[in-house]
Amino acid sequence: MKYHKIPDEAIRRLPFYFRGLLTLSEQGRKNISSRDLADLLGFSHWQIRKDLSYFGSFGTPGRGYDIEKLIRQIRRILKLNVVRKAALVGVGNLGLAVLRYPGFRAYGFEIAAAFDNDPAKIGRKIGDITVEDVSRFRALKQRGIDFGIITVPCAAAQQTFDALAGAGVKGILSFSPCQKTGSEKVKVITIDIAMDLVRLPYYTPANRKRPKSGEQY
Amino acid sequence: MKYHKIPDEAIRRLPFYFRGLLTLSEQGRKNISSRDLADLLGFSHWQIRKDLSYFGSFGTPGRGYDIEKLIRQIRRILKLNVVRKAALVGVGNLGLAVLRYPGFRAYGFEIAAAFDNDPAKIGRKIGDITVEDVSRFRALKQRGIDFGIITVPCAAAQQTFDALAGAGVKGILSFSPCQKTGSEKVKVITIDIAMDLVRLPYYTPANRKRPKSGEQY
Numbered sequence: 001m002k003y004h005k006i007p008d009e010a011i012r013r014l015p016f017y018f019r020g021l022l023t024l025s026e027q028g029r030k031n032i033s034s035r036d037l038a039d040l041l042g043f044s045h046w047q048i049r050k051d052l053s054y055f056g057s058f059g060t061p062g063r064g065y066d067i068e069k070l071i072r073q074i075r076r077i078l079k080l081n082v083v084r085k086a087a088l089v090g091v092g093n094l095g096l097a098v099l100r101y102p103g104f105r106a107y108g109f110e111i112a113a114a115f116d117n118d119p120a121k122i123g124r125k126i127g128d129i130t131v132e133d134v135s136r137f138r139a140l141k142q143r144g145i146d147f148g149i150i151t152v153p154c155a156a157a158q159q160t161f162d163a164l165a166g167a168g169v170k171g172i173l174s175f176s177p178c179q180k181t182g183s184e185k186v187k188v189i190t191i192d193i194a195m196d197l198v199r200l201p202y203y204t205p206a207n208r209k210r211p212k213s214g215e216q217y
Numbered sequence: 218m219k220y221h222k223i224p225d226e227a228i229r230r231l232p233f234y235f236r237g238l239l240t241l242s243e244q245g246r247k248n249i250s251s252r253d254l255a256d257l258l259g260f261s262h263w264q265i266r267k268d269l270s271y272f273g274s275f276g277t278p279g280r281g282y283d284i285e286k287l288i289r290q291i292r293r294i295l296k297l298n299v300v301r302k303a304a305l306v307g308v309g310n311l312g313l314a315v316l317r318y319p320g321f322r323a324y325g326f327e328i329a330a331a332f333d334n335d336p337a338k339i340g341r342k343i344g345d346i347t348v349e350d351v352s353r354f355r356a357l358k359q360r361g362i363d364f365g366i367i368t369v370p371c372a373a374a375q376q377t378f379d380a381l382a383g384a385g386v387k388g389i390l391s392f393s394p395c396q397k398t399g400s401e402k403v404k405v406i407t408i409d410i411a412m413d414l415v416r417l418p419y420y421t422p423a424n425r426k427r428p429k430s431g432e433q434y
Binding site: 008011012019042077078079080084086092094097098101102103104106107108109146149170171172173177185187189191192193194195196197198199200201203204205 | 233323324390409414
């Protein structure tokens with residue numbers, strides 16, 4: 001099977017499996033069936049099995065998955081078996097919120113640097129991190145920083161993207177839909193919170209009814 | 218077909234189709250084939266056709282989709298054909314960033330109120346919104362607010378969830394993984410930005426190679 005045939009949608013789900021397995025491990029669980037894992041995570045068990053099947057065979061019939069082993073395996077698939085360092089650019093409200101987000105380290109991710117172009121922000125300490133001038137991007141590679149997080153306003157997004165790409169980062173998480181969607185060299189994942197918010201009304205009670213036969217939307 | 222058989226994953230993708238169609242409409246496009254739409258959005262054309270097929274038949278063979286019509290149809294499916302109002306709770310850095318996010322109105326969503334329990338924040342104006350005391354939740358229903366956005370710290374998340382549910386909201390977008398994942402009455406969608414960040418290393422260049430035959434992860 002060629003690697004590039006693995007659907008992005010499967011890769012999108014792996015972190016959710018990983019997170020669920022980490023929680024089970026913390027609770028002291030050793031094994032779990034794909035059905036129980038599916039119930040816990042809100043996916044279907046065939047989906048979980050299919051997504052994992054792209055990478056090999058996991059689990060033992062009748063015993064399910066060995067939780068610690070599957071954690072190690074997904075960690076390797078996602079290449080999180082070494083610490084990954086990211087630089088955040090744009091220390092506004094969103095940037096501060098992301099810098100203070102406690103949820104990355106469990107996955108081996110560390111925000112190792114923060115940048116802004118506002119002299120009033122440069123030098124400010126946020127936790128362990130001192131905000132640096134964006135002109136210091138060049139040094140990212142030497143510091144082992146391979147990833148960027150863009151939290152700048154729309155108007156500065158493309159420029160920030162180009163500067164991060166120029167500094168050699170391999171992947172960018174962007175909260176701005178205002179830059180290119182990536183290139184051969186740099187993978188970009190864009191978070192648009194509107195895409196999540198607008199799904200909510202669909203689930204309001206009236207929609208739980210069965211539509212009339214043949215009803216068209 | 219029973220409504221509840223429609224996979225959540227299909228509903229998750231509809232807003233992305235919707236966003237792409239809105240952009241095409243702004244550009245003056247009238248029609249688009251499912252293949253071109255797929256290329257534009259980064260999904261497969263069969264995925265788009267399958268997702269839409271849950272709700273009826275769309276598009277004309279040879280001519281593709283009528284963009285304006287499909288926008289209206291997806292708007293109805295997602296129940297965005299009336300303005301939806303949300304209340305945001307927790308006016309910290311993240312809350313401020315969400316309040317200032319310009320991307321909701323295009324989808325018929327409006328953040329109509331903001332709440333905090335910090336007396337220093339209550340009364341503060343952010344754009345058109347004046348921050349209110351959380352004790353005023355009761356009035357949400359009379360104000361036509363059916364949705365909540367939780368941007369409070371972890372320790373306050375469950376309490377906020379309960380208060381919003383008690384005030385009768387039907388759906389909650391939460392940036393905290395620290396509350397219940399929903400109930401019969403209230404749909405919860407949780408955004409965990411770690412889930413997006415940790416996918417990035419997978420896409421770094423070494424992973425574009427073909428793995429050795431039979432290689433296990």
